[in-house]
Amino acid sequence: MRSGTLRHQVSLLAxxxxxxxxxxxxxxxxxxxxxxxxxxxxxxxxxxxxHHDVQQTDVVLRMRWRDDLRALHRIAVPFRGQTYxxxxxxxxxxxxxxxxxxxxxxxx
Numbered sequence: 001m002r003s004g005t006l007r008h009q010v011s012l013l014a015x016x017x018x019x020x021x022x023x024x025x026x027x028x029x030x031x032x033x034x035x036x037x038x039x040x041x042x043x044x045x046x047x048x049x050x051h052h053d054v055q056q057t058d059v060v061l062r063m064r065w066r067d068d069l070r071a072l073h074r075i076a077v078p079f080r081g082q083t084y085x086x087x088x089x090x091x092x093x094x095x096x097x098x099x100x101x102x103x104x105x106x107x108x
């Protein structure tokens with residue numbers, strides 16, 4: 001892996017489940033690390049869901065190996081103000097050197 005291609009600093013966010021003050025389920029995200037990654041946007045799609053159009057942007061992040069990143073975590077790119085939900089994490093050559101992270105943009 002060429003470290004010069006990892007030019008985006010990203011924050012890794014873990015999902016926390018709990019309850020709010022009236023007992024309703026509440027989900028929040030807590031930062032558990034930062035790392036450097038390259039971000040490739042192979043495409044996106046637009047589709048009709050129920051009563052409105054939905055745009056989904058998929059990205060592939062490539063980063064150094066770490067064993068604490070899972071699906072349902074989120075990755076934030078601070079300088080762009082974008083947050084991505086992790087769909088899958090893969091070790092492409094099974095040598096624990098790098099990760100490919102498939103994610104989709106979170107629409108706030």
